[in-house]
Amino acid sequence: MRNSERGTGNEYPGEQQEMKTPGKMIVLFILGLGALVFLVPVVLIFLTAFKPDAEIIHFYSIFPKSWTLENFREILGNPEEIPIFRWFLNSVLISFMVTSLVLVVDSLAAYGLARLHLPGRKWVFTMIVATLMIPGQIFLVPVYLILNRLGWLDTPLAIIIPAGAGAFGVFLLHQFFLGIPRDLEDAACIDGCSRLGIYRHIIVPLSKPALSTLGIFAFLGSWNDFLGPLVFLDSVDKYTLPVGVALFQTSYFAEYGLTLSACVICTTPVLIVFLLFQRHIIKGISLTGLKE
Amino acid sequence: MKYKSTLFRYSGYVFLLPYMALFCAFLVVPLCYGLVLSFFDWEMISPFPPKFIGLGNYGEALTSPYFWKALWATIRFVIMIVPSVVLGALLIALLINNVPQKQESFFRAAYFFPTIISISVAGILWRWFYNTEFGLFNSYLQNLGIRVHWLSEMKWAMKSIVLMTLWWTIGGAMVVLLAGLKQIPDQYYEAAAIDGANAIHRFFYITLPLLRPVLLFVIVMSIIGSFQVFGQTFMITRGGPELSTRVLVQYIYETAFSNYRMGYGAAMSWLLFLVIAVFSLIQFRLIKER
Numbered sequence: 001m002r003n004s005e006r007g008t009g010n011e012y013p014g015e016q017q018e019m020k021t022p023g024k025m026i027v028l029f030i031l032g033l034g035a036l037v038f039l040v041p042v043v044l045i046f047l048t049a050f051k052p053d054a055e056i057i058h059f060y061s062i063f064p065k066s067w068t069l070e071n072f073r074e075i076l077g078n079p080e081e082i083p084i085f086r087w088f089l090n091s092v093l094i095s096f097m098v099t100s101l102v103l104v105v106d107s108l109a110a111y112g113l114a115r116l117h118l119p120g121r122k123w124v125f126t127m128i129v130a131t132l133m134i135p136g137q138i139f140l141v142p143v144y145l146i147l148n149r150l151g152w153l154d155t156p157l158a159i160i161i162p163a164g165a166g167a168f169g170v171f172l173l174h175q176f177f178l179g180i181p182r183d184l185e186d187a188a189c190i191d192g193c194s195r196l197g198i199y200r201h202i203i204v205p206l207s208k209p210a211l212s213t214l215g216i217f218a219f220l221g222s223w224n225d226f227l228g229p230l231v232f233l234d235s236v237d238k239y240t241l242p243v244g245v246a247l248f249q250t251s252y253f254a255e256y257g258l259t260l261s262a263c264v265i266c267t268t269p270v271l272i273v274f275l276l277f278q279r280h281i282i283k284g285i286s287l288t289g290l291k292e
Numbered sequence: 293m294k295y296k297s298t299l300f301r302y303s304g305y306v307f308l309l310p311y312m313a314l315f316c317a318f319l320v321v322p323l324c325y326g327l328v329l330s331f332f333d334w335e336m337i338s339p340f341p342p343k344f345i346g347l348g349n350y351g352e353a354l355t356s357p358y359f360w361k362a363l364w365a366t367i368r369f370v371i372m373i374v375p376s377v378v379l380g381a382l383l384i385a386l387l388i389n390n391v392p393q394k395q396e397s398f399f400r401a402a403y404f405f406p407t408i409i410s411i412s413v414a415g416i417l418w419r420w421f422y423n424t425e426f427g428l429f430n431s432y433l434q435n436l437g438i439r440v441h442w443l444s445e446m447k448w449a450m451k452s453i454v455l456m457t458l459w460w461t462i463g464g465a466m467v468v469l470l471a472g473l474k475q476i477p478d479q480y481y482e483a484a485a486i487d488g489a490n491a492i493h494r495f496f497y498i499t500l501p502l503l504r505p506v507l508l509f510v511i512v513m514s515i516i517g518s519f520q521v522f523g524q525t526f527m528i529t530r531g532g533p534e535l536s537t538r539v540l541v542q543y544i545y546e547t548a549f550s551n552y553r554m555g556y557g558a559a560m561s562w563l564l565f566l567v568i569a570v571f572s573l574i575q576f577r578l579i580k581e582r
Contacts, residue, residue: 027387028395034384035402038459042405045417059431105311112307119302131319135568137520137541138561141548142322142329165318170311195304224410226523231549246412246527256420263413274408278401285464286471
């Protein structure tokens, strides 16, 4: 945390004059051009979904010449063939449940590991963190068989419950809890607060930033999860949006207007979350990347 | 303080209980179960019970041209994507590190943005870009009289996947590297500037050495992630043309969930795990020892 001394950023003497002039303008120009390359594809999803098919097949311009809602009307008005509303609800339910599960379970565990002098906790924590380095594909087949044994395949449980096992949240919250001053807990201890009380009335309220970061990650991760629902869900009306949209693409192969309007529906919630919590997300990524 | 008895201390494990139950059931047990499974011949749809065949599945994989083809496709992808992502992300991070605060947050968010798009949406989008007849890329190239078969020609297919992946993932690596750059104290640069070091000197003698741990982290995570590539090829090329982009995870997926050969699928998962472990270790060695 040395960067508190950094002051206003990069403007150290000498560099200031050197960079203000053409050099800086060129940097801004290059970055701006690059940012366009990264953003335009996403903008195109939204613009193209409002184009009639003819305009997609013969590409004139990025903006639609005549805007149309026909694509949306077609995918929303066909619940037998394309149960997109159902997929949306499935996705909402699953993401919401995963987020809640991860927040509760991970924060309890992280509190236990960071604060209660549990014998052997170092060993347990190391073991948990070590699983972060294990490539996830290795769990695919055995977890499928376990879910099969439990009778959870093709139910939302197959996606929700295993998601609670991820080590990322425990790691993130553990690091954050270590930074909370102990004095507060000691005071509460003297006042006779139980350990659950300390967790609920001190740790959780003080950890709102870390908890919301984790919550956002859990939400985005489960909303976008692809391989899990693809393998563990079987019937069309159980799909989540990404899998539904992906498989829908195979049957409506050439109708890009339709598929892209489905993409709009799939992307909008994520887009809203990103616009609202952009800072949280990026901070969370930076922190976990730095603390290894 | 009487409460701090041994029993009381151990009772704190109650907090860990819910997580540890999930951790065991869906991480530890599957890990062991998968390993055991890999020594069995088990076709889920056949009436025969699983049969122990020792290293038979591993032997089959190592002598199967399909396994090697899938492994080679995966390695080709990793070799192309990891350096591009890391160098690209480093370059963008260095540039962003040099602009004022306000633009900095904007650019950081802009480059990061594609990483939050679902792979199925990103896949559909790029499939359209790459479409030979009416794709976005060819619509523009047409004006120059060029027509590229992005996805159906062997020499382009994997490169198209790499290009799309670059767009989709570079932002995550960039954000981590940028945070690493921010941690380097300005005093070092000030001192170097006084000593007359130019930008290139500063980069090689200050930035790079101090960034090494973060860089190592980004490289290793990028290797681990790239070896598990699946969504892109599944969505965009389906493994074609002629299986040239069928990567290992897709082959495992087909083996286990289309042909229901669970033991063989598990064995290939473990082989992929070994390959990833070897590559990560080499990386650690290379960077740590210098």
